[in-house]
Structures are given as structure tokens and as C-alpha cells.
Amino acid sequence: MTIHSALNDFKRVRGSDRLFAGERRSTTGFFTGLEDRLVHVSPDGAIGDYSYPLSGLVGVDRSRFGVEIDGTVRWFDDGDQRYVEGTAAVETVHRVAGRRLVQYDLAIGRLHLTHFVLEDGTGETERGSLDRSDAPSDFGSDAGTPTIQACFGFAPEGRTGRVGQLRHDGIVEVHHDSERDLLAASTDFEVTSQMPETFDELLEAGPTALPRSSDDGRYEDGRLSPIILASVELEGATPRTTIATLLTDAEACDRADALDRVRAGPLDHPTRDSLLEAGRTQTRRLGLDRFRRSETAPAGAFEDLRALQLLRASSGSRIAGPEFDPYYRYSGGYGYTWFRDDAEISRFLLAADRRAELGLEDWHEASARFYTDTQRSDGTWPHRVWPHSGRLAPGWANGRLERGSGTSEYQADQTASVVAYLATYLRVVDPSAEYVRESLLAAKDGLDASLEDDGLPTRVQNAWENMTGRFTHTAATFLEAYAALARAPLPERIGDDAAERARAVYDALETLWVPDRGIYALRLDGDVLDDRLDGSTFALASAHAEYDRLEGGVDDERLDRLVSHHETTIEGLARDPDGPVTGLARFESDPWRVRDQDDPKIWTVTTAWGAHAAVELESLLSDRDHAAAANFGDRAATLLEAVGPDGSLRRSGGYLPEQVFDDGIADSAMPLGWPHALRLATATALDE
Known part of the structure; x- marks a missing residue:
């Protein structure tokens, strides 16, 4: 433009x-x-x-x-x-x-x-x-x-x-x-x-x-x-x-x-x-035609994968969405590869592929190679890069690249998301990938550098990139990353240390518990708990599922708290305006791009994320014969319907926009890659 x-x-x-x-x-x-x-x-x-x-x-x-x-x-x-x-x-x-x-x-x-x-x-x-x-x-x-x-x-x-x-x-x-x-x-x-x-x-x-x-x-x-x-x-x-x-x-x-x-x-x-x-x-x-004929792929898989292919560079990485604001008039731009978004997409695609045999092996390997090629010398990943070259793109969270800068201007969850993908890739796709193993050894040092002695990640930027603090979402990504590292085929001392750090994060999450609301806080800001509901805390479900596979250590009290947190967050962020759409807001009192609308807008990311968290919890609770399991299965199906092939948040071409006004008008980037991958992973999990 x-x-x-x-x-x-x-x-x-x-x-x-x-x-x-x-x-x-x-x-x-x-x-x-x-x-x-x-x-x-x-x-x-x-x-x-x-x-x-x-x-x-x-x-x-x-x-x-x-x-x-x-x-x-x-x-x-x-x-x-x-x-x-x-x-x-x-x-x-x-x-x-x-x-x-x-x-x-x-x-x-x-x-x-x-x-x-x-x-x-x-x-x-x-x-x-x-x-x-x-x-x-x-x-x-x-x-x-x-x-x-x-x-x-x-x-x-x-x-x-x-x-x-x-x-x-x-x-x-x-x-x-x-x-x-x-x-x-x-x-x-x-x-x-x-x-x-x-x-x-x-x-x-x-x-x-x-x-x-x-x-x-x-x-x-x-x-x-x-x-x-x-x-x-x-x-x-x-x-x-x-x-x-x-x-x-x-x-x-x-x-x-x-x-x-x-x-x-x-x-x-x-x-x-x-x-x-x-x-x-x-x-x-490009292999996309097979998804239309597949008997194992869920409804809408072809449209989701076509949207993701549209956003994909030959390097294997993806832009978050088509660039609609190149002059940064209202945002910081969208036409870049964020390592958080891209690694989450990669993880969801890998999970969907393993369930439904989608044949995405080339995608998984290309993602692994892109991440290892773009890793910094300290084991971390920068804010965002150009997908066609992997070179650093303009950003505002590059504190680890700026000499003398504090590390709060850094998004530690991006590194954690990449670690979780690479560790899973090494374990289930290619245990012989030495370049991935070397990358993970360096990445663990990068994670460790952002973990404080109390078991929580240090003060950093959040997933929504609009505040700093010590976030529940960041802690959840660290819990999942360390648990995935501990399960990966790495040297025993590395796995043991990763498991110990996973336990430390698991215990430290109690610091973020808000008894009066029955939820985990959005963040710890100094000594004050910010007790707003936050859709990014849906990451707790997959993090605890991964930790449970490692330790079998999610205790009954934590299960009850996860149930309370997710029930309260889903109900509290739910939006069912008089217009044609339903879904979940991003976080409580979210003011971004609402114009004359009184309430926060519906986001497809949080709607699909809530569905994915619900299906993860349903599985975890079922393994323990927990009474709330069935309720979360129903919640997952209801939220998934909103972003499904005939859902109120879908647009022509099968696209999912980032945000929707209450009157149904789409806003911001469309299609947005992250909710498409979330939807596909959730649909395959429900089918399974």
C-alpha cells in the first residue's frame, strides 16, 4: 500500500x-x-x-x-x-x-x-x-x-x-x-x-x-x-x-x-x-486436493488448510494475516511471522495430522527448519521476522537484541511456543533430527534465563502485546515447553532438569490464583494481581495436559481449579449480542478497535481457543472420571460451531477474520491463520 x-x-x-x-x-x-x-x-x-x-x-x-x-x-x-x-x-x-x-x-x-x-x-x-x-x-x-x-x-x-x-x-x-x-x-x-x-x-x-x-x-x-x-x-x-x-x-x-x-x-x-x-x-x-477427498479430515479442513497455505511462504513460515495496516496507523502491522502464532499453528497442525492422517509431513519439517534457522545465539527467538528471508522485521519486543535494554520488552511465550513444537517434533516425527536437538539444547538456556527463582517467568510482554507483567499465559507456555522438553529424546540430565523446572512452574501457578473469582489472574503486576478474565489463559488446559503426560501429576485440587477457571472464563468472555454473531471476547474490558460499540468485540482466536481448551480438559477430566468432563465436551462443540464451516464467525471463502463487531461486520486481518489451525485441531479432537 x-x-x-x-x-x-x-x-x-x-x-x-x-x-x-x-x-x-x-x-x-x-x-x-x-x-x-x-x-x-x-x-x-x-x-x-x-x-x-x-x-x-x-x-x-x-x-x-x-x-x-x-x-x-x-x-x-x-x-x-x-x-x-x-x-x-x-x-x-x-x-x-x-x-x-x-x-x-x-x-x-x-x-x-x-x-x-x-x-x-x-x-x-x-x-x-x-x-x-x-x-x-x-x-x-x-x-x-x-x-x-x-x-x-x-x-x-x-x-x-x-x-x-x-x-x-x-x-x-x-x-x-x-x-x-x-x-x-x-x-x-x-x-x-x-x-x-x-x-x-x-x-x-x-x-x-x-x-x-x-x-x-x-x-x-x-x-x-x-x-x-x-x-x-x-x-x-x-x-x-x-x-x-x-x-x-x-x-x-x-x-x-x-x-x-x-x-x-x-x-x-x-x-x-x-x-x-x-x-x-x-x-x-501442493497436496491440497487430498483434503477434499479425505475420509478422515473433518468438515472444513480443506478451507482451513487453503487459508493457511495462502499465508504460507516457501520457507514454510506464515504471516499472521494479510497486511491491512502497513502504515501502523491503528496497529503494529500483521504481515510478519510471529514465532508464537506460527509455532502454535505448527503444533495444532501436527496434532490434527496425527489424528486425521492429513499428510502434512512436509509442512512439519519446513517449520522445524525455519525455527532452527532463525534462532538467536542465546537460544531465544526475536519478536517477528520476514517469512521470505527469516531476517528481523520491525517490532517492539526485541529487548534481547538491544544492548543495555531490559528484558521486559521481550515476549518469552514466543520462545516457549517454539520449544514446545520442536520438542514434540523431535519426539513424534523425527527423533534423528540432530539440528532440532541442538536447537532445543540452546533453547532451554533461553527459557531458563527468563525463569525467576519463584518458578514464574520474569516480567515480559503478553500474548496480546499490549502490556507487561508476569502473565498466567506466559507461565502456561513455560509449563508446556518444559514438560515437552522432558518428554523429548534429549540427554538425561537435560530431561531431568526440564522436568524439575516444569514442577516449579506448576507449583508457582498457585501464586496467580484468585480465590474470590475462582480463576487464574491475567497477570501479576508488581505485587498486585490483575484479576481480569483473559482468553490467553486457555493455554492452561494444553499445558496441564502435557504436564500430566509427563508426571501424571495434576492433582485433584488443581483439576478443580482448572474446571472453575475455564468455566468462569468461558462464561465471562461469552458474547451473544442481538446481532448475527456469537463467540468470546479477548479479555475482560478489552477496548481495542471497538469504535462506538460498548462491549469488547468477539475474536475468532479466543473463540477457537476456548473450544480447544474445553476439549483438552474434557480428555484430562475423563481420564480421572471427573464429573465435569461431559460439560466441557458440550462447551467445546458449541464454541467450535461458531468458527465451523457454517458458523456465525465464518466468512465467504471459509475465512476467519480476527475480530467481528456485534452487527457481524468483520474487522482487522482476514483470513487470520491462528484460529484456522485451532479450529482444525479441535475438530479432529472432537471427531476422535
Whole structure:
């Protein structure tokens, strides 16, 4: 997102009671791109790249499509969208003057294809007979050759200035330094130069729509702009064309090869059928097609895994969600790999795979290698990194990297989450993985450095990244990490010490117990217990389950306290407003992004987390014949339903947004990876 598009959005939606001005939202529309490129297709058909974290390339910042007939251009408005045939190909149906013009989008590697087909006068298209609108058509037989008007605003390396255009034979290239963004089509097209907004236009009260005026008459304008307006012919008895954009890096792909690739893209996929076959081939190659046919995968597994694949880089790590706030106007950004989120996703996928035989072995190994490659010399992991390179990304919790800085500006739960995954991976997937074993030995030192003599982790930042203290959630992740280390095939002295530290954390959790409320506190802040309900404390369930497998040492009093804590937290965070949604808030009195809403918003993460905690407790309690076991099974099923395939928190495409207003409007990042993995792990556990 460039400052031009951010300011235009700010002008369009400022004052809205639901939209946050200046963002690049993905809460409507669909994504395509299961590999190095992530492309959003808006309901009006406009495409935009969210690709930088996955590939290091920026690509299309904004675009707009329309159709011209007989000199009149009709720009597309909201269309009907869906995924086609279990692929990542997006279909958008535009209704223009009583006719259907159907758009198909598919990203393959760093190539993106947009295919348009206009139904003929009998209602026939490439895919056969279609329902036709009753509205009369003004596309008469003498209307002339229709053309697609395609306006692209590229931003190579995030720039709209100091860029240039090259006009090759039937190809346009926009470049800055190393990034080259190319445009081609399967049919003839003409190019008109478009200039970015002037300073005066940026200062005007209203937004500037694309396409805008042509160049200012200066000789060089047409070749020093990132904006292209292409008039692309629709050809054939059934008028159609395919438009391609390709993102390349000059250091990895020379110009001649890039030109050949972008030219071949639309020529190899000139029809709907050829594009959809490419989509089917892609899902087979990535192994996603098997989840649709699996007899062991739970309902919704394919949609969950497709969403996670969309967010996944070739390194194996994932962004938290598509970047909707790149200027940090309302948040600290989302298009990065957090080790907490990613390792939790990895753990949930590993658990789901072991139950339902999903065949995710390659994913598990890629995650293990990414974590070991990005580990710091002190055994810990930093706040967040770029998934395409593993290099440090901007963050605010890197106290362990800053010389002389206190360690409270550090999120110790991130390291603990990675340790729990790697220890489980070493034990159940590949006990011979020496690189994992070496990483765990160093990671234990990193954990130990953050554990105080009283058995609780030191003062650090929390999972929600909005306060510091000594948190129940952080302690739970340490309990699980140490228990997992003690169970892993490590040297005996390491396992014994890890078990001893797990017992210390287990005992120290009593410090955080709040008798009056029957819960574990959100945090210990100095000498004061912050006794608010907190959804991240659902981590206590899986932590105690892991500890019980190690020691069999969860005593009856602790079981009763876990029951009380989870019952109270689930009931206290439950939101069932008059609107169409139900679920759990993040924590008690959460003020973030509520706008004019009095109560905290519903979060899909805490809703799915509550379901997962309930099913973990149900298993633990059943082993002890505890009377509350059945109740937690019911709670798990009810919460899971809200994020399930037909749940109130699900959106088109099977996506789960991070947050939802009481009126059902989605907010923040969508899809968000963490709740998708939580949901899948919980669904497989309930099926089992």
C-alpha cells in the first residue's frame, strides 16, 4: 500500500463507524496465491498484491477494471464471488447492462492471471448455459469490439516515484531497482500513460479515482509513472481475454526470461478451462486436493488448510494475516511471522495430522527448519521476522537484541511456543533430527534465563502485546515447553532438569490464583494481581495436559481449579449480542478497535481457543472420571460451531477474520491463520 492509496482510502471512509480510514482491508473479497504471491480480488474485480512478506516483491498496489462498448466505459461494481472447484481460482460475476461478464483470477508462483469472458446473446459462455438477467441488453450485435479497460498502479519496491516504464513488444514493464513488474495479455492491447496524484490532488478533500487524467504533457511523463491504463480486446465468438502480471527480481531472473514468462502466461491460459485446469494442477501439486477427498479430515479442513497455505511462504513460515495496516496507523502491522502464532499453528497442525492422517509431513519439517534457522545465539527467538528471508522485521519486543535494554520488552511465550513444537517434533516425527536437538539444547538456556527463582517467568510482554507483567499465559507456555522438553529424546540430565523446572512452574501457578473469582489472574503486576478474565489463559488446559503426560501429576485440587477457571472464563468472555454473531471476547474490558460499540468485540482466536481448551480438559477430566468432563465436551462443540464451516464467525471463502463487531461486520486481518489451525485441531479432537 502506497501513501497515495492510503490517503484516498482515508478520504473515502473517514468518519465511518466501522471502517478505519487509511487501511487496506481484506474483510471482503477473496485471495488467490498458494505460493510466493498473495493477490486479493475485491468484489468489484480489482486486484492488489499482499505479496511482499512472502516474496519480497510488492507488485500491484491498486487496480480497476471495466468494459467498454461503443465508446462507453462501465466500471465494475460489486460482483458475486466464489472459489471454483476446490481450487484457489476466484470467480467474480459482473452484471453489466443486462449481461454477465465473468472474471477468473488465479496466481501461480509469481504469475497472476485474470481471465474475462463475456456471455453471448444466447446466454452461452465457455462453461455452458448460464442464468441470464431479465434486464434488457444494450450490447447489440453492431456494438463493435468490446474491450476490457484495465488500470494498474504498480509499486515496485513500494515506490510510486523514481520508477520507469519499458514498452516491449506487447509487454509493459514497470521497474525501480531490482523489482520488475510486467503486464501482458492474450489479445492485443493499447497502453495510455497515467500519472499518480499531484501534490494538490493529494491535499484535496475528496479521493482521486483511477483512471485519472493522462500525462501533464511533459515529454518524459509517460515513461516515469507506475500507472498503466490498458485497453485490452475481447476476442472470439465468445469474447474473452487473459491478462497477466508477473513479479520478478532482477537478481534472480533476467529480463529476457521474465519477458518470455509473462508472454507465455496468458497465451498458455487463454480460456476459462485452461485457467481452471492450472488451478487444479496447483492444488494437486501442493497436496491440497487430498483434503477434499479425505475420509478422515473433518468438515472444513480443506478451507482451513487453503487459508493457511495462502499465508504460507516457501520457507514454510506464515504471516499472521494479510497486511491491512502497513502504515501502523491503528496497529503494529500483521504481515510478519510471529514465532508464537506460527509455532502454535505448527503444533495444532501436527496434532490434527496425527489424528486425521492429513499428510502434512512436509509442512512439519519446513517449520522445524525455519525455527532452527532463525534462532538467536542465546537460544531465544526475536519478536517477528520476514517469512521470505527469516531476517528481523520491525517490532517492539526485541529487548534481547538491544544492548543495555531490559528484558521486559521481550515476549518469552514466543520462545516457549517454539520449544514446545520442536520438542514434540523431535519426539513424534523425527527423533534423528540432530539440528532440532541442538536447537532445543540452546533453547532451554533461553527459557531458563527468563525463569525467576519463584518458578514464574520474569516480567515480559503478553500474548496480546499490549502490556507487561508476569502473565498466567506466559507461565502456561513455560509449563508446556518444559514438560515437552522432558518428554523429548534429549540427554538425561537435560530431561531431568526440564522436568524439575516444569514442577516449579506448576507449583508457582498457585501464586496467580484468585480465590474470590475462582480463576487464574491475567497477570501479576508488581505485587498486585490483575484479576481480569483473559482468553490467553486457555493455554492452561494444553499445558496441564502435557504436564500430566509427563508426571501424571495434576492433582485433584488443581483439576478443580482448572474446571472453575475455564468455566468462569468461558462464561465471562461469552458474547451473544442481538446481532448475527456469537463467540468470546479477548479479555475482560478489552477496548481495542471497538469504535462506538460498548462491549469488547468477539475474536475468532479466543473463540477457537476456548473450544480447544474445553476439549483438552474434557480428555484430562475423563481420564480421572471427573464429573465435569461431559460439560466441557458440550462447551467445546458449541464454541467450535461458531468458527465451523457454517458458523456465525465464518466468512465467504471459509475465512476467519480476527475480530467481528456485534452487527457481524468483520474487522482487522482476514483470513487470520491462528484460529484456522485451532479450529482444525479441535475438530479432529472432537471427531476422535
